[in-house]
Amino acid sequence: MSIIRSVISGTGSYLPKNIVTNKDLEKKIDTTDEWIIERTGIERRHIAADDELTSDLAVQAAKNALAQANMAADDIDLIIVATSTPDQTFPSTATTVQRKLGLTKGAAFDIQAVCSGFIFALTTADTYIKAGQAKNVLVIGAETFSRILDWEDRTTCVLFGDGAGAVILSAQMGNGDNQDRGILASKLHSDGRYNDLLYVDGGVSSTQTVGHLRMKGQEVFRHAVVNLASVVNEVLDQTGMTSKQVDWIVPHQANKRILDGTARKLKISADKVVITVQKHANTSAASIPLALDVAVRDGRITQGQIIILEAMGGGFTWGACLLRW
Numbered sequence: 405m406s407i408i409r410s411v412i413s414g415t416g417s418y419l420p421k422n423i424v425t426n427k428d429l430e431k432k433i434d435t436t437d438e439w440i441i442e443r444t445g446i447e448r449r450h451i452a453a454d455d456e457l458t459s460d461l462a463v464q465a466a467k468n469a470l471a472q473a474n475m476a477a478d479d480i481d482l483i484i485v486a487t488s489t490p491d492q493t494f495p496s497t498a499t500t501v502q503r504k505l506g507l508t509k510g511a512a513f514d515i516q517a518v519c520s521g522f523i524f525a526l527t528t529a530d531t532y533i534k535a536g537q538a539k540n541v542l543v544i545g546a547e548t549f550s551r552i553l554d555w556e557d558r559t560t561c562v563l564f565g566d567g568a569g570a571v572i573l574s575a576q577m578g579n580g581d582n583q584d585r586g587i588l589a590s591k592l593h594s595d596g597r598y599n600d601l602l603y604v605d606g607g608v609s610s611t612q613t614v615g616h617l618r619m620k621g622q623e624v625f626r627h628a629v630v631n632l633a634s635v636v637n638e639v640l641d642q643t644g645m646t647s648k649q650v651d652w653i654v655p656h657q658a659n660k661r662i663l664d665g666t667a668r669k670l671k672i673s674a675d676k677v678v679i680t681v682q683k684h685a686n687t688s689a690a691s692i693p694l695a696l697d698v699a700v701r702d703g704r705i706t707q708g709q710i711i712i713l714e715a716m717g718g719g720f721t722w723g724a725c726l727l728r729w
């Protein structure tokens with residue numbers, strides 16, 4: 405049976421020029437390079453310049469993805485930006501990206517699912533494509549988390565960085581079996597009971613301020629490994645595949661110990677996990693498309709391989725996509 409599949413036809417990413425190492429942070433707060441590396445795997449992070457907005461990072465990543473896909477901005481009929489750090493409360497960062505790319509047609513909107521944002525955006529784009537509503541969707545994860553960090557709270561400020569990643573998701577006909585290229589399965593979850601474990605203590609309606617990120621790290625960590633392994637098993641079950649058939653896992657990059665723990669639980673060898681957390685830190689919705697772009701451009705990810713993307717973040721929200729490259 406012939407069906408519409410969503411295939412990634414291009415990837416791109418962008419990191420701000422300014423690099424802040426753990427040693428740099430040692431000079432400002434009560435922390436050490438050793439503590440950060442041992443507990444998180446993070447060695448450094450990129451921080452946006454004062455005049456660099458989330459939409460600027462997003463546009464650079466989008467241009468790189470369009471170039472790789474050999475497409476012009478005009479080929480795009482939908483833009484979805486996953487971000488929790490938008491330029492403005494409204495309009496959406498996606499409409500700003502649309503303007504900066506010189507596009508006046510199609511639709512553009514933001515999705516907010518914190519660190520799971522890219523999985524939520526990709527799954528939404530896939531649904532639009534399968535419904536025949538869009539042919540080429542620009543899906544971006546872009547963040548300037550440095551703007552919502554409390555730089556005096558050592559338990560959170562060392563963990564995050566800024567950046568953007570993008571993919572072009574394109575409609576392609578498939579046979580409806582696991583040999584098809586494109587997204588073969590996806591699953592999203594949310595559970596609002598856990599709001600107070602990872603949140604920002606400000607907002608338009610509540611405090612009329614932007615607020616700062618607050619996290620009960622250990623509790624988030626505990627939920628992360630369990631939820632991520634479970635949602636990966638759900639997408640494997642949807643296709644009837646096993647973890648042995650997976651070529652690469654490209655996880656949300658929060659903490660190397662979470663990545664190792666999830667891979668162990670899934671019985672997937674550590675060398676099949678794409679890890680960028682050491683260089684990028686946690687870039688929230690940007691971390692998966694950033695890591696994906698690294699592994700595509702360095703030649704690890706090649707056509708025909710089975711890839712799993714997975715993430716968990718504030719809300720809680722979590723989800724996974726399984727695709728054949």
Ligand code: UT7
Binds near residue numbers: 435439440558623717
């Ligand atoms: O992307 C969204 C999802 N987010 C996550 O997945 C994050 C999940 N959580 C984590 O990654 C980890 O829980 C953290 C990296 C946040 C913390 O690691 P941990 O091993 O759970 O450390 P802890 O919170 O138990 O803290 C251990 C000690 C504490 O000192 P005491 O109470 O034992 O004396 C902290 O005060 O480490 C101390 N500490 C620090 N020391 C030096 C906390 N932050 C720092 C720091 N530098 N930056």
